[in-house]
Amino acid sequence: MNEFLSQYAYLIVPIIKIAILVLVVLTVDAYLTWLERKVIAHIQARWGPHRVGPHGLLQPLADGLKFIFKEDPMPANVDKVAYVLAPFITFLLAFTSLAVIPFGPQTFTIWGYQTTVGIADVNISLLVLFAITALGVYGIALAGWGSNSKYSLLGGLRSSAQMISYELSLTLSVVGVLLIASDFSLRKIVEQQGTSGNGLLSWNIFPQIIGFTCFFISAIAETNRVPFDLPEAESELVAGFHTEYASMKFAMFFIAEYTSMIAVSCLATILFFGGWLSPFPASWTFTFYLPSVILIPFGLWVIFDGIRYENIFGRILLPGIGTILTLLGAALLLFPQVNGIVQGPFWFFAKVFIFLFVYIWMRGTLPRFRYDQLMSFGWKFLLPVSIANVILTSAVILWRTRQ
Amino acid sequence: MTPSILIFFVLAALAVIGAVSLILQRHPIHSALSLIVVMVALAGLYLLLGAEFVTAVQIIVYGGAIMVLFIFVIMLLNDGEEERTNFSKLATFGGIPLAVAIAGLIAAAIAHSTGDLPAATANGSLTSSKTLSMLIFTDFVYPFELTSFLILIAILGAIVLAQREN
Numbered sequence: 001m002n003e004f005l006s007q008y009a010y011l012i013v014p015i016i017k018i019a020i021l022v023l024v025v026l027t028v029d030a031y032l033t034w035l036e037r038k039v040i041a042h043i044q045a046r047w048g049p050h051r052v053g054p055h056g057l058l059q060p061l062a063d064g065l066k067f068i069f070k071e072d073p074m075p076a077n078v079d080k081v082a083y084v085l086a087p088f089i090t091f092l093l094a095f096t097s098l099a100v101i102p103f104g105p106q107t108f109t110i111w112g113y114q115t116t117v118g119i120a121d122v123n124i125s126l127l128v129l130f131a132i133t134a135l136g137v138y139g140i141a142l143a144g145w146g147s148n149s150k151y152s153l154l155g156g157l158r159s160s161a162q163m164i165s166y167e168l169s170l171t172l173s174v175v176g177v178l179l180i181a182s183d184f185s186l187r188k189i190v191e192q193q194g195t196s197g198n199g200l201l202s203w204n205i206f207p208q209i210i211g212f213t214c215f216f217i218s219a220i221a222e223t224n225r226v227p228f229d230l231p232e233a234e235s236e237l238v239a240g241f242h243t244e245y246a247s248m249k250f251a252m253f254f255i256a257e258y259t260s261m262i263a264v265s266c267l268a269t270i271l272f273f274g275g276w277l278s279p280f281p282a283s284w285t286f287t288f289y290l291p292s293v294i295l296i297p298f299g300l301w302v303i304f305d306g307i308r309y310e311n312i313f314g315r316i317l318l319p320g321i322g323t324i325l326t327l328l329g330a331a332l333l334l335f336p337q338v339n340g341i342v343q344g345p346f347w348f349f350a351k352v353f354i355f356l357f358v359y360i361w362m363r364g365t366l367p368r369f370r371y372d373q374l375m376s377f378g379w380k381f382l383l384p385v386s387i388a389n390v391i392l393t394s395a396v397i398l399w400r401t402r403q
Numbered sequence: 404m405t406p407s408i409l410i411f412f413v414l415a416a417l418a419v420i421g422a423v424s425l426i427l428q429r430h431p432i433h434s435a436l437s438l439i440v441v442m443v444a445l446a447g448l449y450l451l452l453g454a455e456f457v458t459a460v461q462i463i464v465y466g467g468a469i470m471v472l473f474i475f476v477i478m479l480l481n482d483g484e485e486e487r488t489n490f491s492k493l494a495t496f497g498g499i500p501l502a503v504a505i506a507g508l509i510a511a512a513i514a515h516s517t518g519d520l521p522a523a524t525a526n527g528s529l530t531s532s533k534t535l536s537m538l539i540f541t542d543f544v545y546p547f548e549l550t551s552f553l554i555l556i557a558i559l560g561a562i563v564l565a566q567r568e569n
Contacts, residue, residue, distance in 0.1 A: 082432065124532065127459035131446075134467025138439070141471070145432060145478045153478065160475045164468070184532060 002111075009113030017119055021098060029258040030060035036360045043364035054306070054314030064251075072247035075147065082146025087245065087252035090139030094256035097132045097263040100125035102187045104276050104344035116187075117345065124184040129267065130171055133222060136260070137163045140224075140241045143253070147244035155240025158230050158371065165378040166221035166228075172386040173214035176393040177204050177271045186267075190275030200279035205272045208393070212272045214386040219264040221378070223257065226363040230371055265355035266348075273351050276344035288339060291346045295329030411451055418444035429484045431477045435470060442466040456532040 005012065034049065034056060041048025049056030074083065102125075104117035122128055137160055144156015181189040181204075189204075196202040205212055221228040230240075237243070242253045269275055280287040299322045306318025332339045369377070421440035428434045446461040539547050 079430075079432070082436075122455070124455045124459055127456070127463070127532075131459050131462035131467065134463045134471075135443075137467070137471045138474070141474050141478065142432075142436075145474075157475070157478055160471060160478070164471055164475070167467075 006112045009111040013110050013113050013115055014119060017115070018099075021119060022095065025095070025098060025259060025262060026255070028262065029255050030064065032258050032261070032356060033063065033254075034060050035356075036363070039357070039360045040364040043361075054309055054311075054318050057317070067248055067251040070247040072249060075149070075244050078148045078244070079146040082142040083244075084249075086139050086143035086146055087249045087256075088139075089142065090136065090256040091252040093132050093136045093139065094259040094263065097129055097260065098266070100128050100186065101263070101266045101270065102190065102275070103348055104341075105191075106341065106344065121187060122185070125186045126174065126178070126184045126189070129186075129263075133170070134167065136222075139253075139256070143245070144241040147241075149244050151238045151243045152241050155237045155243070158237075159224065159241060162221060162224075162228065162230060162374060162378075165375060166218040166382070169214055169378065169382040169386045170218035170222055172383070172390060173211045173218060174271055175386075175390045176208045176211040179390075179393050179397055180204060180207065186270050186275075190270055190277065193274045194277045199277070199281040199284075200274070203272065203274040203277075203279075207396075208272060208389075210385065210389045211393070212268070214382055214389065215271070216268060217382060218378075219268065220359070220362070221374075223260045223264055225257075225261065225359060227366040227369050228374065229368060230374060261356060261359055262352065265352045265359070268355055269348060269351040274347075275351075276348040278343065278347050288336075288343065289333065291339065291342055292329040292332045295332070296326050299323065299325030299327075299329060407451060411448070414444045414447040414451070417441075418448070429487070431485070432474065435473045435477060438473070439466060439470050442470065456535055 037059070038048040038056070049059040052058045052062045074080075099119040100122050102116060102118040102121065107114055107116050109115070140159040140163075141156050144152045144154075144159065147153070177189060178184065181192045183189060183192070193203050224230075242250055245253065278287060302322030302325060303319045304322075306320075306322055307315055309315050309318055332342060418441050421437045421444060425434050425437040425441065428437060442465045443462060446458045446466065449461055450458040
């Protein structure tokens, strides 16, 4: 058995890693919808999901079950190939984009096979990511065209035009980072930001603040989120490109949207905010206890909040979750080795969570662009600014090397 | 059969099937989709040769940008299916013999080639993006700039033509 494992470890280990990542990301997607509904509800002075489970925590499960058991009708006169293929393409590409993202600094060995925290460690991971983004348009364009409906077609057309326009500034806005790191590998880009040991001060966000602004705006447009959600503007186009989809096919578009939100947040974290690096200087060793310092009080608060919950199910479930969180925090204090391993992923996911929150926050705050405003903003403002950023960055780098 | 040869045959078959389907499909969008399959399969073949950078560029530029534009235009025009027609006289009497002749020429060239071809070296001088860009911006800077100038002229021409109709 062991011999078999070490012989085929190069196949088995990646498959296990992929399975874990897909499960984790699907769960995060589900709870992201819960978080989004809760946060927007509180922005609008409502309670949000509240009935299914304590604080609506089982709502994603109920939604998932509903999607699975709903009827999946196929409208008449659709183009069958495009109609069926479109959600699969979108779903597949959204998950593929997570494959090249490094989540932590460690390399470890399983069954004699050396591997990293992340699915694949490619030399040109940034380019791979852009290649996947470039293909992402097809899912939406095909869904819009294949549905044989005017709303869908208009949504698909808008989306293709929008994605072509904003892909340019998205790609150009990261050229500054590439010039600083002089490497396409995401791992190398993160490592380069940690060389000085000054923590947060050596991150790319400070020299590349213009680049980051352009990147984040275009990334939101690429993921079709508010204020760039014109492909599915509900007041004009019913639901845009996915008007004619129901049941699991609709759910696939839905999951893909949230997954690409996660992918974009990961990319922003890696390129501009130091990936898994701690924002504090390496000499501040007490920051190592920060995961516990956050987990234990949060766990205790969940217990305290849970014992006063209005029904018996909540009074059992919430303190249970709170106890697990508190014990997790205590375990990190007791086992410094585990704490050391957790540091990288902890900072990575903390930063990603902040970006995801900003995404939701913007949806609760900003109105939608008008279509002509969207186009002129992309072509006449964002693109020239990102080109200027490339020229400025190269000029500064050239000036520094000449000195 | 080594895994890389197996992958080569799968990708090559995909490329050929895609190319044939590109011609046989009756709907423009289906043809465009077949072309995307060809492009992505070719990108996979480049990856097999160890040219990572070329693979990414092939997908970003051809698979992404150019084919999206194709699909966008076809969707905008929203053209229906094409009718089957009888082949033109030129295609029957000129095209088929020419195709056979070219196929024969290639087959003869392959049959006459003696010895093994030099093996492609992975991670050779052309595969790294750094050496590739150094070459483009030093040795080949004039052809490179001329090409971009040519593309710029084409874009200007397209804008002028589009303006005239209005």
